Amino acid sequence: MSSWGKISLTIRLNGEPYEIAGPVTISALLAQLNIDPRIVAVEHNINVIKRQQYDETVVNDGDEVEIVRFVGGG
Amino acid sequence: MHSDPLVIAGRTFNSRLVVGTGKYPSHTVMADAHRASGTEMVTVAVRRVNLTDRSKESLIDYIDREKIFILPNTAGCYTAEDAIRTARLGREVGLSHWVKLEVIGDEKTLFPDNVALLEATRVLVGEGFVVLPYTNDDPVICRKLEEAGAAAVMPLGAPIGSGLGIQNPNNIRIIKEQSRVPVIVDAGVGTASDAAIAMELGADGVLMNTAIALANDPVAMATAMKLAIEGGRLAYRAGRIPKREFASASSPGEGRIAPVAAAAGGRAGA
Numbered sequence: 252m253s254s255w256g257k258i259s260l261t262i263r264l265n266g267e268p269y270e271i272a273g274p275v276t277i278s279a280l281l282a283q284l285n286i287d288p289r290i291v292a293v294e295h296n297i298n299v300i301k302r303q304q305y306d307e308t309v310v311n312d313g314d315e316v317e318i319v320r321f322v323g324g325g
Numbered sequence: 326m327h328s329d330p331l332v333i334a335g336r337t338f339n340s341r342l343v344v345g346t347g348k349y350p351s352h353t354v355m356a357d358a359h360r361a362s363g364t365e366m367v368t369v370a371v372r373r374v375n376l377t378d379r380s381k382e383s384l385i386d387y388i389d390r391e392k393i394f395i396l397p398n399t400a401g402c403y404t405a406e407d408a409i410r411t412a413r414l415g416r417e418v419g420l421s422h423w424v425k426l427e428v429i430g431d432e433k434t435l436f437p438d439n440v441a442l443l444e445a446t447r448v449l450v451g452e453g454f455v456v457l458p459y460t461n462d463d464p465v466i467c468r469k470l471e472e473a474g475a476a477a478v479m480p481l482g483a484p485i486g487s488g489l490g491i492q493n494p495n496n497i498r499i500i501k502e503q504s505r506v507p508v509i510v511d512a513g514v515g516t517a518s519d520a521a522i523a524m525e526l527g528a529d530g531v532l533m534n535t536a537i538a539l540a541n542d543p544v545a546m547a548t549a550m551k552l553a554i555e556g557g558r559l560a561y562r563a564g565r566i567p568k569r570e571f572a573s574a575s576s577p578g579e580g581r582i583a584p585v586a587a588a589a590g591g592r593a594g595a
Binding site (some may be wrong): 323325 | 349410
């Protein structure tokens, strides 16, 4: 149970449950996680979100978010 | 600038060696190897950000983007859908619409699932991607991929990371003969001669990762590969001699001094 007056929402972030205080934009979520938006890509409920839409896309309770970046590979 | 460049989807590369970024002992060694190889295109994978370990070092910091073009891959995808999603994500990270498309069909051999690969190629070509599919050394699937709009075809030489070299040279030759898009041998190269052989068969380029990254001296091997690919390409363009069953002397028959007679009474000299 969350503390009085606050709603705690749970999303699935990179495959793991993650709590957010309320609906949050992708921009805000990345800032919260201290992630540079320029070196990642974000999927929200299986849709790839364009960088220019990070400010407008809202993540809500039960949503699935994947945040990826480039790593070494062949 | 270069008299024999590699051109893929209208983009010119002065190097015919494409290199991976995986499995190096360190990012620094990787950067040194890339420099030694002369490569102008490297592959990267697309993976989740590690949310608990936020070390600042980023792979991209070690890739010289002035000289090197980044090609995202869809490694680790076993379905067309996952490969398509990964390609779209790769496009967002890298801001290019190029993709090395892999749809894996078998965990042990990492051979491609060509049915799913073809489907994913069609979808991504339809979305404006420049698709470079990793596939088998099968001329039929290569033709289908080309017809589906692939910008190049990338038949494997041998399983990824196996170092077995070009297992089916005749097929690579056939694929090159029939293709109107560049043919890049991707996977299985182990040492310099393997890369040279691929180029001598007519391949337009070679893609490798393990052969360099896991060599005892990756930087030296990168140089070796650069030279092998240049040598193989020059040999291909020079037009080799045919193979013969028997000997064909290199020195003339006429003008030889008289051989010493073998019969009794012949003088052998003073």
